[in-house]
Structures are given as C-alpha cells and as structure tokens.
Amino acid sequence: MSSEKHPPISLGTYLMVWLALLALTALTITAASLHFGRWSVLAAIIIATIKGTLVLMYFMHLRYEDRVFKIMLLLALFTLAVIMLLTFVDVLLR
Amino acid sequence: MSTPTHTTHEYHPDSTGSKIAMWLFLFTELLLFGGMFLLYAVYRAKNPADFHYASLNLDTKVGAINTGILLTSSLTMVLAIGMLERRNRKASFWLLVITIAFGVWFLINKYIEWSHKIHHGIYPGSEELIGRTAGENLFYSLYFLMTGLHGIHVIAGLIVLGFMAWMVARPHQRSLPISALSAEARPNAVSVTVEYGVDPKLDEQKLIRLENAGLYWHLVDVIWIFLFPLFYLIS
Helix, strand or coil: CCCCCCCCCCHHHHHHHHHHHHHHHHHHHHHHHCCCCHHHHHHHHHHHHHHHHHHHHHHCCHHHCCHHHHHHHHHHHHHHHHHHHHHHHHHHCC | CCCCCCCCCCCCCCHHHHHHHHHHHHHHHHHHHHHHHHHHHHHHHHCHHHHHHHHCCCCHHHHHHHHHHHHHHHHHHHHHHHHHHCCCHHHHHHHHHHHHHHHHHHHHHHHHHHHHHHHCCCCCCCHHHHCCCHHHHHHHHHHHHHHHHHHHHHHHHHHHHHHHHHHHHCCCCCCEEHHHCCCCCHHHCCCCCCCEECCCHHHHHHHHHHHHHHHHHHHHHHHHHHHHHHHHHCC
C-alpha cells in the first residue's frame, strides 16, 4: 500500500519502455502513410494513447503509486472527457 | 550537550504529500492543453478538407525527429532519478545534463521549423494566410499556439532541470542542528562543535524534488505525444 518505498525499478524496464515508445512512433508514422482514410485518425489517437499510458505508468511511476494517484488521474481525465463530449454535442447538434 | 538553540521537529520528508501536490498541478496543465485539443477537434470536424491540406505542409520528418528526441530525454530523465535512488549522484548529474541537451536540441529544431514557416509568410495574421481559407488559418493559428505553448513548457522544464542538476551536483547537504536530525543520524553527527551533522534523510528530499521535476518533464513529453500525430500525421 505504501508508496514511500517501492523497490527501485530496474533500469532495464525503462530501456524496454523507451524501445516500445520508439517502435510505436515508427508504427504511427507508417500507419499514417498508408492512408486508411477515416480510420487513420482513430489509429493515430489509439497509438498516441498507448504511448501516453506507457509514459504515465512507467516513467511517471503511476503503476507503482498508491491507488489515490490513479483515482485522481481518472477523475481529471473524466472531467476532460465530459467537457469534450458536451462541447461536441453542442457543436454538432446546433 | 549544550542547550539546543533550535526546537525543530525531526525531519520527515513526506514524499506522498508532495507528489500529490505535483500531480494536482499536472492536472491543471492537462486541462489547459485539453481545452486546446478540444478547440482543434471542433475546428477540424468543421473544416476537414482545409485541415487535411494544411497539415500536408508540415514536415513529418522534423516532427518525428523531435518525437524521438523528447522520448529519449524522458528515458535519460528516469535514469537520472534511478541513479539518484541508487545514490550515484555523478551518474544522475550527467544524465540530467544529457536530458537538458536533448531539450535544447528539441527547441533548436522547433526554431528552425518555425523560421522556415515564417520565412514562407506563414504566421498568424500574415498576408499569405489571409489569402487562404478560414480552415487553413485556424490550423496554423492552433499550430503556432499549441506548439508555442508546449515550447514554453519545454523552456520552463529546462530551467527546472538546470536547478535540479545544480542540486544533485552539490556535494554536501546543509548541516542541521543536532536536534533536527533523525534519531538514526544523531550518532553519526560529525562536526567541530559536535552539534551539527549531515542527515541522510536530506538525500530523500533531493530525490523527491527530482522525481517531481521528472513528472513535469514527462508530462511535457506526453503532450507532445498527442501533438505530433494531430498536426504532422493525420491528413
């Protein structure tokens, strides 16, 4: 439960995450050059979300933190999602 | 033992407390950029063709290189934290220097990219853009606004990292009056007056600061991870 002293994360883990991030960057550039049309937007956003999650979980240590940190982040993201959803409803149905 | 001049409490670094505060600050950043991403999404939905056309003019290669630079700087940042955790201040310091170098490299690329655009008469309110469609104007306004604000965050991050490198490089922590030392540090107190000693818990404080600085640097990276595909790739 305590976040005070998690054992130091191995440097190899960081290296693997970094390689995964570079690979995903290459993937998203390749996917964009294939012109999936409407799907390419979705693909780019999904890949960016995976990359962002990797950074949050490993580089920002979220995976090893107390649950309160994860709840706080989800609350912030939920707030953002509500703002975006309501704005889009307003814009598209106006 | 002479009368202590300070009635300080024992020093207890509260890493969870300060990390929560840092995260709360990061959420305000998230909402700041979130609002701009929303603006981008709405205008893109309204002007799909113009956004498509305008984003073709951004150089994917420059964007990709800058993505690689920031991702690598995030790696050296966590390694700097990992090294301080392992009490290797020297390695931590040099990794921070490398992180700063990557950040500067990112900004130089950004500068070249912007000057290239401005040279071609593309900047908010330029005569060149006034002659183009509203959608293209919106695209470039958002491009300069969002990458500009992101660049300001990189600059702020570099200043923080510079301070961190200085902090890590400092060989010894300030001495505390013996009354302020933690119980386990007291027997090790060494000084002429025997009243002062270096508290290893101060190393903890350095680590907390470095971790929080790292959180900020990674957030800047996360924002770029979303900026890159939206401006350079989706077309």
